[in-house]
Structures are given as structure tokens and as C-alpha cells.
Amino acid sequence: MSDDPQAETPPNADEVIETYLLRREEALRDTPGDTPEAARAARALLSEFMRRYPNAAAALEDFAATESIIENSPGAEDATEDERRAEEEAIVRRGMETAARLLATRLAPQQTEATAPLAGLRKEAEARGLTVQSLASAIRLTVPLLVKLDRRLIRFASIPRQALERIAAELGRSIEAVAAYLQGDPQFASQASFRADAAPRMPDRQDFFEAVETDLTMSEELKDEWRKIKSDG
Amino acid sequence: MRPPPRRPGAETDRNIRSLTRRAHDTGAPYERSPEVEAQLRHALSLDEAELMEALRHDYRSDAHVKDEALCYLIRERLRDGLHESACALAEILLRRHAGTIKRRIERGGIDRQHYEDCEADMRTRLLTELFDADSDRSDFAQVRFGLYFDKLTKGVISRFRKSLQHEQHAASTIYTQDDDAEEIDLLDTLADEHALSAEERALMREALSLLPKDLREVYTLRYFDGWQVESSSASEPSISRYMGVTSRTVRNRLRDAEAILKRWREGK
Numbered sequence: 001m002s003d004d005p006q007a008e009t010p011p012n013a014d015e016v017i018e019t020y021l022l023r024r025e026e027a028l029r030d031t032p033g034d035t036p037e038a039a040r041a042a043r044a045l046l047s048e049f050m051r052r053y054p055n056a057a058a059a060l061e062d063f064a065a066t067e068s069i070i071e072n073s074p075g076a077e078d079a080t081e082d083e084r085r086a087e088e089e090a091i092v093r094r095g096m097e098t099a100a101r102l103l104a105t106r107l108a109p110q111q112t113e114a115t116a117p118l119a120g121l122r123k124e125a126e127a128r129g130l131t132v133q134s135l136a137s138a139i140r141l142t143v144p145l146l147v148k149l150d151r152r153l154i155r156f157a158s159i160p161r162q163a164l165e166r167i168a169a170e171l172g173r174s175i176e177a178v179a180a181y182l183q184g185d186p187q188f189a190s191q192a193s194f195r196a197d198a199a200p201r202m203p204d205r206q207d208f209f210e211a212v213e214t215d216l217t218m219s220e221e222l223k224d225e226w227r228k229i230k231s232d233g
Numbered sequence: 234m235r236p237p238p239r240r241p242g243a244e245t246d247r248n249i250r251s252l253t254r255r256a257h258d259t260g261a262p263y264e265r266s267p268e269v270e271a272q273l274r275h276a277l278s279l280d281e282a283e284l285m286e287a288l289r290h291d292y293r294s295d296a297h298v299k300d301e302a303l304c305y306l307i308r309e310r311l312r313d314g315l316h317e318s319a320c321a322l323a324e325i326l327l328r329r330h331a332g333t334i335k336r337r338i339e340r341g342g343i344d345r346q347h348y349e350d351c352e353a354d355m356r357t358r359l360l361t362e363l364f365d366a367d368s369d370r371s372d373f374a375q376v377r378f379g380l381y382f383d384k385l386t387k388g389v390i391s392r393f394r395k396s397l398q399h400e401q402h403a404a405s406t407i408y409t410q411d412d413d414a415e416e417i418d419l420l421d422t423l424a425d426e427h428a429l430s431a432e433e434r435a436l437m438r439e440a441l442s443l444l445p446k447d448l449r450e451v452y453t454l455r456y457f458d459g460w461q462v463e464s465s466s467a468s469e470p471s472i473s474r475y476m477g478v479t480s481r482t483v484r485n486r487l488r489d490a491e492a493i494l495k496r497w498r499e500g501k
């Protein structure tokens with residue numbers, strides 16, 4: 001048995017996919033790219049990895065299918081060259097904003113006042129290296145419901161204290177700072193564009209528990225947790 | 234696992250920090266390619282202005298600085314507290330791959346409503362791992378950046394697709410409605426040797442854009458990758474399990490795809 005703790009720890013799905021990609025590259029090195037032989041070899045290796053790492057079998061299957069779908073799907077052709085460049089430039093700009101937030105968090109964690117105003121739930125999460133999905137999962141919500149909270153489309157008075165506490169804990173901020181953010185004005189989706197003559201109207205804010213009940217992506221198990229919080233409250 | 238502490242003066246005598254992550258199946262430590270190591274030795278001999286000049290060469294040039302080397306340089310600058318320089322290098326890396334990020338999200342079938350979340354997830358993961366100079370999470374990026382980037386971007390798209398799939402299934406029962414349609418039993422018997430030949434694959438790629446997304450995805454998994462429609466084995470990739478639909482629905486989609494492609498062939 002190796003003394004290396006990494007070797008003794010069962011690999012997670014991310015590590016398994018990493019190894020799978022390396023081995024596939026080796027296996028296909030001498031096989032011509034887009035041929036039935038290459039597809040067969042890739043599938044055999046995928047099966048081998050799914051068998052060898054049953055805990056990561058579903059993730060491997062999802063990953064391989066997504067790869068194939070991306071590679072075999074036609075791209076969007078409606079964008080002009082200028083639009084394409086502008087979108088790529090926007091990705092770089094947003095990336096540099098993320099980099100700046102990550103560095104700011106690394107540089108001066110002690111300077112971040114727990115009660116300082118929040119820039120937004122997703123932005124704060126990004127600054128802490130959390131993705132939207134991981135934040136939603138940590139606070140026992142779904143991405144769509146988290147986005148609603150981030151855009152302040154949920155009536156503040158209906159948000160249970162447990163939700164505020166979990167958000168505050170994950171973001172390393174005070175409950176007061178989270179509460180102050182969630183009581184701000186609602187926001188439109190960042191990608192929304194409006195062509196109507198009349199100014200767009202913001203939808204009415206939704207009750208938190210109603211949003212839970214109507215959330216199609218939330219499991220019944222998770223809904224039951226929130227239902228219990230509601231009945232206990 | 235944390236990398237060993239930085240040795241004072243390591244950069245001045247051109248020592249390059251070793252990687253500490255290992256491949257899980259063999260236990261072998263990750264190693265950069267000799268080309269990347271050579272590029273790093275050269276890059277470490279340059280001052281900032283010379284390095285920025287060197288980074289202007291695109292991938293077609295022999296002098297192109299590879300992404301693997303760029304990742305190392307970003308992390309070393311962070312360790313040295315050269316944050317502005319680290320950000321400048323990270324911007325170059327992002328600029329190299331912004332187009333790929335955009336194309337992959339579009340081709341991955343992520344709609345406009347979720348596009349920005351998906352893109353944010355990718356760039357946050359990429360930068361968080363690269364900027365986490367205390368861990369070896371991104372060692373793979375210095376070994377095979379292309380594979381690392383595949384794992385990261387396609388992994389994010391895969392998770393978004395699953396989430397959207399769940400949402401669609403919860404909202405609709407459309408996929409069970411067509412279960413009454415005629416089943417193609419023949420497909421059950423098709424082994425992978427019936428998958429498309431090299432010539433057919435090249436020809437069919439042109440026609441894939443004619444297929445609606447649902448049909449195209451099923452078709453490519455079946456005929457380009459040779460996946461089974463369904464399988465009772467958890468280690469055998471199966472279209473129905475991946476799609477979260479019944480095997481009959483998969484067969485019906487394949488039949489519909491074939492009908493469209495047959496018309497296309499006849500019209501050619």
C-alpha cells in the first residue's frame with residue numbers, strides 16, 4: 001500500500017474524468033480521428049472506466065455524451081463577426097472582473113467588513129470561488145431560486161431566517177448585510193433586452209415558499225425540508 | 234495535497250517547480266512536456282516586457298508560448314505577489330479561449346437564459362483553480378491544458394444540461410406521449426459495427442444540422458459513438474439512461490431522424 005494519501009483516497013468524479021481523458025488520448029494516439037475504429041476504442045475505454053469507477057459512472061457517461069453533442073452540433077450562424085468579437089470581449093471582461101474579485105478576497109480577507117454592502121449573491125459567491133451551483137446546493141436551494149433571490153424577485157418578508165443564515169454563512173457575511181441586499185430594488189436579468197415602446201415592468205415579487213413549491217427543478221425531498229421550516233416557523 | 238514550499242531564489246537559477254498531483258490509476262506524478270519545460274526556462278529568463286512580447290505569437294508560430302506554460306507563469310506570479318502581472322497573463326489565457334467557451338455553450342444546447350450562468354461557472358472555476366496557488370488542483374492544466382479545459386468546460390455544460398433536462402422532464406410529459414408510436418425493433422439488434430463508416434460520417438455531418446436538437450443528439454450518440462439504446466449494465470453507456478427517457482422514445486427519435494435524413498439523401 002502506498003504512503004501517499006492521494007493514492008489511498010478514492011478518486012472523485014472530477015479526478016476520474018481527468019484520468020479518463022489522459023488514457024483516451026493515449027489510446028487514440030495512433031487511431032485516425034473521425035472513424036468507427038476510434039469511436040469503438042473510445043467507447044470501450046469509457047465502459048472500462050465506468051466499470052472500474054462505479055461511483056463516477058454517471059458522471060463519465062454524462063461527460064462523454066456532452067462531448068459528443070458539442071462536437072456534432074452545428075454552431076450558431078446568426079451572429080456577425082462583430083457580434084462574435086463583442087461577445088468574446090465580454091467574456092474576457094467578465095473574466096477579469098472575476099479575477100479582480102478573487103485577488104481582492106485573497107489579498108485582504110481581513111479588510112472585508114462582514115457588514116459591508118453585498119455586490120450581489122452571485123458576485124459574492126464568485127469572489128469566494130463558489131459557483132452558482134455550489135452556492136445553491138450549500139444553502140439547500142436550486143439555481144433558479146437562487147437567481148430569483150439574487151435579482152431580488154422574492155418578497156423579503158417571506159424569506160425564512162434559515163435561508164438568510166445559510167447564505168450569510170456561505171458568503172462569509174453578516175445576516176444583516178445579506179438582509180440589506182435582499183431588501184433592495186429588483187433587477188432585470190443581465191441579458192434581458194427590450195424592444196417594446198413601453199418601459200418594461202418588473203414582475204411582482206414572489207413569496208419564498210410559493211417559489212419553492214413552483215420550482216420545477218427542486219426535488220420533493222428538498223421541498224419537504226423547506227415545508228418543515230415553514231410549518232415550524 | 235499542497236506543493237512543497239517555494240525555495241528562495243528558485244526563479245533566478247531557473248528551477249521550475251515540480252508538479253505534485255498524480256494520475257489516480259497509475260500513481261505516476263504528473264509531468265510537464267519537455268517542450269513546456271523548455272518554454273518555461275526561456276520565459277523565466279525574460280523580463281516582463283520581453284515576456285509580454287513573446288506572448289504575442291499566436292499558436293501557428295513556433296515561438297508560441299503554450300497554455301501549459303502560461304498557467305505556470307500565472308501561478309508563480311501570484312506566489313510572488315505580482316498580481317497585476319498575473320492578471321495580465323490570465324487575460325491572455327482568457328482571450329485565447331473566449332471563443333471556444335462561447336461556441337461550446339452554444340453547441341452544448343444551453344439556451345440564452347442560462348448562457349451567462351454557464352459561462353460564469355466556467356470562468357469562475359477556471360480562475361479559482363488557477364489562482365489557488367496553495368493547492369495542486371490545476372496541475373493538470375500544466376500537463377495537458379486542452380484536456381484540462383475540456384474537462385472543465387464540458388463538465389460545466391454537462392451539469393447544466395442535466396439540470397435543464399430535469400427541469401424539462403418535470404414540466405412536460407411529451408417524451409412519454411410518443412411512446413405509442415411504432416417501435417423500430419431492428420435498432421435493438423444493431424451492433425456497433427453498423428455504426429457509420431468513415432465516409433458516411435463525413436457525409437452525414439453535413440446533414441446533422443437538418444435535425445432538431447433532440448433527434449440530432451440521439452442520432453449522434455447512436456451512430457457516431459455507437460452507444461446502445463439501452464443497457465441493463467451500469468458500466469455500458471446507454472442513450473436512454475443519459476437522456477432520462479424510455480428506450481422506446483429513443484427509438485422513435487432515431488426513426489424520426491432517419492426519416493428526415495432519408496429525405497435529405499433523396500434530395501441530394
